[in-house]
Each structure stands twice: as structure tokens, then as C-alpha cells.
Amino acid sequence: MATIELHQVEKKFGEVYAVRPIDLTMHDGEFVVLLGPSGCGKTTTLRMIAGLETVTSGTILLNGQDVTQQRARDRDIAMVFQFFALYPHMTVRQNIAFPLQAQGESRETIDRRVSEVVRLLEIEPLLNLRPKSLSGGDRQRVALARALVRRPTAFLMDEPLGALDAEFRETMRAEIKRLHLAQNATTVYVTHDQVEAMAMGDRIVVMSQGEIQQVGTPAEVYYDPANLFVARFIGSPGMNLLTGRYAAGVVSLPGENRYQVPAHWQAALDKQIGEGEVILGFRPEATLVGGSGQLAAEVYTDDLHGSYTMLHLAFNGDDQIIHARAGRSQIYPIGTPIRFDLDQEMVRFFDPKTEMALKPEVARG
Amino acid sequence: MPKVEHQGRARAVKTVRVTLAIALCIIYLIPVLWMLSTAFKPREAIVAVPPKITFNPTMEGFVSLFTKRSTLTRMQMEQYQQRTDLSWWDKVALERGLAIIGPSQYVDRVKNSLIIAGISTIAAVTLGLLSAYAFSRFRVRAQADWLFFILSTRMLPPVVVTIPIFLMYRQLGLFDTHIGLILLYTAFNLSLSVWLLKGFVDEIPREYEEAALVDGYSRWQAFRKIVLPQSVTGIAATAVFSLIFAWNEYAFALMLTSDRARTAPPSIPSVVGTAGREWAATAAGSLLFLIPVVIVAFAVRKYLLRGITFGAIRQ
Numbered sequence: 001m002a003t004i005e006l007h008q009v010e011k012k013f014g015e016v017y018a019v020r021p022i023d024l025t026m027h028d029g030e031f032v033v034l035l036g037p038s039g040c041g042k043t044t045t046l047r048m049i050a051g052l053e054t055v056t057s058g059t060i061l062l063n064g065q066d067v068t069q070q071r072a073r074d075r076d077i078a079m080v081f082q083f084f085a086l087y088p089h090m091t092v093r094q095n096i097a098f099p100l101q102a103q104g105e106s107r108e109t110i111d112r113r114v115s116e117v118v119r120l121l122e123i124e125p126l127l128n129l130r131p132k133s134l135s136g137g138d139r140q141r142v143a144l145a146r147a148l149v150r151r152p153t154a155f156l157m158d159e160p161l162g163a164l165d166a167e168f169r170e171t172m173r174a175e176i177k178r179l180h181l182a183q184n185a186t187t188v189y190v191t192h193d194q195v196e197a198m199a200m201g202d203r204i205v206v207m208s209q210g211e212i213q214q215v216g217t218p219a220e221v222y223y224d225p226a227n228l229f230v231a232r233f234i235g236s237p238g239m240n241l242l243t244g245r246y247a248a249g250v251v252s253l254p255g256e257n258r259y260q261v262p263a264h265w266q267a268a269l270d271k272q273i274g275e276g277e278v279i280l281g282f283r284p285e286a287t288l289v290g291g292s293g294q295l296a297a298e299v300y301t302d303d304l305h306g307s308y309t310m311l312h313l314a315f316n317g318d319d320q321i322i323h324a325r326a327g328r329s330q331i332y333p334i335g336t337p338i339r340f341d342l343d344q345e346m347v348r349f350f351d352p353k354t355e356m357a358l359k360p361e362v363a364r365g
Numbered sequence: 366m367p368k369v370e371h372q373g374r375a376r377a378v379k380t381v382r383v384t385l386a387i388a389l390c391i392i393y394l395i396p397v398l399w400m401l402s403t404a405f406k407p408r409e410a411i412v413a414v415p416p417k418i419t420f421n422p423t424m425e426g427f428v429s430l431f432t433k434r435s436t437l438t439r440m441q442m443e444q445y446q447q448r449t450d451l452s453w454w455d456k457v458a459l460e461r462g463l464a465i466i467g468p469s470q471y472v473d474r475v476k477n478s479l480i481i482a483g484i485s486t487i488a489a490v491t492l493g494l495l496s497a498y499a500f501s502r503f504r505v506r507a508q509a510d511w512l513f514f515i516l517s518t519r520m521l522p523p524v525v526v527t528i529p530i531f532l533m534y535r536q537l538g539l540f541d542t543h544i545g546l547i548l549l550y551t552a553f554n555l556s557l558s559v560w561l562l563k564g565f566v567d568e569i570p571r572e573y574e575e576a577a578l579v580d581g582y583s584r585w586q587a588f589r590k591i592v593l594p595q596s597v598t599g600i601a602a603t604a605v606f607s608l609i610f611a612w613n614e615y616a617f618a619l620m621l622t623s624d625r626a627r628t629a630p631p632s633i634p635s636v637v638g639t640a641g642r643e644w645a646a647t648a649a650g651s652l653l654f655l656i657p658v659v660i661v662a663f664a665v666r667k668y669l670l671r672g673i674t675f676g677a678i679r680q
Binding site: 050051052071072073075077078079081082083085087088089098099102103146150156 | 570572573575576577578579580581582583586590591594595
């Protein structure tokens with residue numbers, strides 16, 4: 001099994017940065033998700049780890065060994081591609097055996113290893129079919145089998161669920177997670193779907209414009225986004241962000257709204273902002289709708305999600321929509337004036353100039 | 366009953382289509398059929414006006430195609446008729462008062478055609494595939510210019526450069542050599558081959574090779590095991606086009622060869638017998654000359670049909 005380290009790794013295409021110098025360590029057995037919108041450099045990073053893309057500068061270490069200049073085939077890393085890349089002119093069995101043939105394994109070993117992995121993924125009946133006649137999910141399983149059969153030191157997966165139907169994605173997500181738990185191999189997984197990232201990752205690396213925005217556990221990137229980009233990108237919908245003016249423990253928000261800052265934030269805000277613009281952030285589930293909250297808004301529309309209702313509130317006229325998660329029975333007619341408050345533990349503040357999150361100075365609670 | 370009506374119309378459309386296809390086929394086949402009948406016609410029937418449809422088939426044409434003959438005097442003929450060791454072709458010749466004195470050069474000409482067309486086709490496809498792969502997969506400096514340059518070699522009618530090439534070949538000692546024609550035909554076919562195959566290689570997703578690279582193969586192995594089997598369609602289509610060109614080429618073969626490397630196309634029309642032009646022999650020679658290309662095209666017809674319509678459509 002393997003540790004993968006990136007030191008100041010960068011990639012330029014001509015003068016354009018695809019990946020700005022990044023430092024990143026994936027620990028042995030960890031499931032790391034590279035998450036970001038398309039064009040953020042996540043796939044390029046993955047391809048550099050695989051050896052399919054040369055590195056402009058920086059070093060890549062695999063188990064402490066410098067593999068920066070090594071060819072893909074010498075790195076002992078398996079990769080699962082977005083569109084599976086199953087060889088169309090080979091049967092499922094030949095596809096799975098292909099990496100073992102490269103290693104010059106004996107026929108018996110190949111047969112044994114193929115049948116092992118095929119049993120693990122429950123695709124025995126498909127062995128003599130060609131990829132063309134398989135369903136999306138089965139193609140995915142075959143692609144996984146081809147990666148697993150080699151027992152590589154690490155797995156790289158490039159949006160492996162991107163080509164599947166939404167319905168099937170959940171099932172495959174669970175299968176990949178179980179496989180990871182069973183194999184306990186270091187896995188780097190690229191996706192643009194933050195729900196997938198949250199569900200699967202031990203750690204999430206949020207990327208944007210070729211730069212790492214934040215590295216953390218799913219809970220960290222969700223509850224404590226490092227900057228505005230992460231706050232917006234993670235969560236569905238993302239964090240509510242309201243720009244206001246801070247002075248003496250109170251944020252003055254548009255529309256005569258005044259928010260009394262929780263006590264544990266006051267010192268930090270006094271020190272870091274003093275008096276001036278600040279961005280107040282809170283997740284939809286941090287809103288406490290009903291009663292006599294500090295903030296006023298109007299019901300814009302609502303979505304029923306079965307187990308809860310997502311209220312969309314018009315804040316200060318139609319200026320901004322706030323997403324608020326409410327109980328499933330909390331349904332209001334459109335246009336109802338409403339007051340809400342915020343869960344003190346889930347309020348966050350950002351500096352509008354640097355776009356970075358502010359830190360409370362004393363431990364919360 | 367709209368459904369039945371609809372079915373009836375579909376059947377009518379189908380009938381019209383099949384009829385048209387058959388009609389077209391017949392129109393295209395008439396020259397071939399005429400050649401076929403000419404090859405078996407006796408001399409009088411060939412030159413008859415109006416043309417004869419029915420006749421007594423004879424092997425005369427084939428005999429004169431494959432042999433050299435000389436005219437016999439009356440006395441010699443009488444001697445000949447006594448002999449019992451005559452084969453059927455001797456007898457065919459004898460009926461016209463001729464004796465076979467040796468084989469013609471037709472077989473050698475066809476052999477030259479096979480060697481030259483075969484090797485130049487293999488060379489054009491191999492070189493074409495390799496450069497198509499390079500253009501498709503690697504960043505080649507001034508790629509668009511190179512591709513245009515390659516295509517531009519097709520813009521001039523080849524005959525225009527006959528004289529320069531003739532002079533060049535004489536200087537270089539390539540006149541009347543196999544290698545000379547092989548080089549020439551390969552050069553002619555290469556532009557078509559590069560462009561055609563590039564279209565096919567472009568259609569093969571890079572991910573397949575990348576998967577193979579990650580799975581422990583070198584680029585060359587990935588090319589051989591992944592790209593090659595997947596471009597079979599393109600290779601077959603390109604090979605047939607190249608082969609047909611090299612096989613049928615007439616003008617340069619006539620100009621650049623005299624004997625040793627002469628191919629069949631310029632030699633077939635010059636089968637001249639003792640009594641003027643031997644139309645039956647010419648027809649027989651052309652007929653036999655068709656067979657190898659027909660066999661190849663027939664063997665790869667499955668790929669050919671897909672190949673011609675392929676490049677344009679994304680899978």
C-alpha cells in the first residue's frame with residue numbers, strides 16, 4: 001500500500017497554469033477526493049499522479065520514492081477512467097486479464113486472480129461478453145475489476161460514476177466504498193459532485209482554478225469552509241452568505257436587519273474587522289425559522305423534500321434568496337413575512353476583501 | 366385499415382429500391398459481361414457487325430494470351446496433325462494454323478503487378494498508419510501545415526510530372542525496376558492513406574491507450590494491442606483504395622518500365638497476334654487481371670462498407 005506525496009507540483013500548458021504549485025499528501029489507505037468544478041485542475045492532478053501527464057515542476061513521491069520522471073507503467077498504480085475505457089475488441093475476461101498479461105503472469109495465476117476479482121464484484125456471468133453489450137453499471141464493475149486485479153499500490157479514479165444514471169450512482173458509490181474498506185488501498189478519487197465527495201471521502205481536497213482551496217474531512221469542509229469558494233461550492237444548496245457591516249458586536253444587514261454576533265465571535269471580529277464590511281455565512285440547516293427571530297424575510301417559494309422542507313426566503317425585497325431548512329410540516333403560503341434566527345454554533349464569518357474565513361479566537365461552547 | 370396500408374407502402378418502396386439497385390448493377394456490369402463474352406468468342410464473332418450475342422465459345426483468346434505462336438506451312442500442319450501427344454491448347458492453336466513455340470510474358474507481368482501493388486500497398490498503409498497516429502496523438506509542430514502539405518501532393522494531376530520523374534528515374538537507375546514503381550505508388554497513395562487513417566485513429570478514444578499505459582504497457586505495445594485492432598476497418602478501407610490504384614495504374618507503368626518490371630496494365634492491350642490485334646486475348650487478360658482485386662475487395666467487404674461511411678459519424 002502506498003503514501004502519495006506531491007511537493008510543489010505544477011502543470012502549465014504553454015503559459016497557462018492548469019495546476020498551480022500544490023502540496024498534498026495522501027496517507028496509506030486513505031480515500032482522498034479531489035473535488036472542484038470542471039477545469040479546476042483536479043483531473044490534471046490525477047493524471048500527473050498516474051504518469052499520463054508530465055509535471056512542469058515539482059516532485060511526486062510514491063512511498064517516499066521519487067517517481068516524477070517515471071513512466072505510467074512503472075508506477076504500479078491502477079486507474080479507472082470516466083468512460084471506463086474498456087477495450088471494445090476484447091471480452092470482459094480479456095479486459096480484466098490485460099494488466100496481468102503485462103506483468104507476464106502465468107496462465108494459472110491470471111485465471112485464479114481473474115476469478116477472484118470477478119467473484120468479489122459478482123460479474124461471473126459477464127466474462128465472455130464484450131463491453132458493448134454491458135449496462136453502464138456492469139461496465140463500471142468490469143473497469144473496477146480490471147483495476148483491482150493487479151493489486152496495485154494505489155487506485156486513481158477519474159469521475160468513475162459520471163457516466164452512470166443518477167439512480168445507479170448511489171449503488172455504485174456504496175460498492176466502491178465497500179471495496180475500498182475491504183482493500184484498504186490508497187485511493188484518489190476525482191469528482192465534481194460534492195454530494196459524492198462528502199459521501200465517500202476520508203478527506204476532501206477542494207480545488208478551483210488550479211489551486212487547492214481547502215483540504216479537510218467532509219465535516220471540516222462543510223462546517224468550516226476555508227473561504228467563500230468552498231462555502232458556496234460545498235452543500236446543496238451552498239452556504240447562505242450575507243454581506244453586512246460590523247460594529248460593536250452587531251452586523252447591520254440590508255433591510256434594517258441587525259444581527260447580534262454570538263459571544264464567542266465578538267472578540268475575533270473586533271480584532272480582525274474592527275468596524276467594517278463582513279460576510280455572514282450560515283448553512284440552510286442553521287436557520288431557526290418561526291417565532292421572533294432577529295432577521296426578517298418573506299417566503300419566496302418552498303420545495304418539499306419529504307423529510308424536510310427547503311424554504312427559499314426573499315431577503316430585503318428580492319435582493320437575495322436565503323435557503324432555509326425547516327421541518328416537513330413548516331409550509332407557508334408564498335409571500336408570508338417570516339422571522340428567523342441562526343444557530344449560534346453554525347454561524348461563520350468571512351472577510352470580504354480576502355474572501356477567507358475568520359476564526360473565532362476562543363474555543364466555542 | 367391504415368396499418369395495412371402503411372405496410373403495403375413500405376413493401377412497394379422496398380420493391381422499387383431493389384429494382385433500382387439491380388438495374389444499376391446491370392448497367393455497371395455490362396462492360397464486364399461484354400469482356401467476359403469477348404474472351405470466349407471466336408475471332409469472326411468479335412468483329413461481327415452487328416455484334417453477336419450467341420456464339421460457340423472457344424479458348425482461343427486464352428491460348429493466345431498465354432503463348433507465343435508461329436504460323437505453320439501446309440506441310441508442317443500435316444505432320445502436326447499426325448501427332449498424338451498434342452495437348453488441348455496445341456489443338457486450339459492448330460485449328461488456326463498455328464504452333465505454340467513458348468509461353469508469353471503475361472504471367473510475368475501479372476507477377477510484377479502482384480509484387481509492386483502488394484508491396485506498395487503495405488508500405489502506404491504502414492507509413493500512413495504510423496504518421497496518422499503521430500498526427501492524431503502527439504503535438505506535432507505546424508501540424509496543420511504538414512497535413513495540408515501532404516494533401517497538396519494530390520492536387521497536381523500525376524501525369525504532369527511524368528517527364529521529370531522519367532528523367533529522375535533514369536539518372537537514379539530506377540527505370541524499369543520494381544523498387545522504382547513501388548516507391549512511386551507508395552508516394553501517390555501515402556497522402557490518401559494518412560488522411561483516411563487519421564480520421565479513423567481520431568475516432569479511437571485516447572483513454573483506451575492511457576488505460577493500457579497505466580496497466581503496464583509501453584506506448585508501442587499499447588499501439589499494437591489497442592490501436593491496431595481497433596483501426597482494422599480503416600486499414601482495410603485504405604488498403605483496398607491503395608491496392609486498386611497501384612493495381613490499375615497505367616501511364617507511369619508504361620513510361621517507366623520496359624521489360625523486367627513491366628506490370629500487366631500496359632502489356633495487356635499490346636497482345637498482338639500474327640493476324641493483327643487479338644481482341645479475345647486482350648479481353649481474357651483483362652478478365653484474369655480483375656480477379657485478385659475482386660477477391661481482396663470481397664474478403665474485406667464487411668470492413669469496407671463500414672469504413673467508407675465511418676469517419677463522418679461519431680459513435
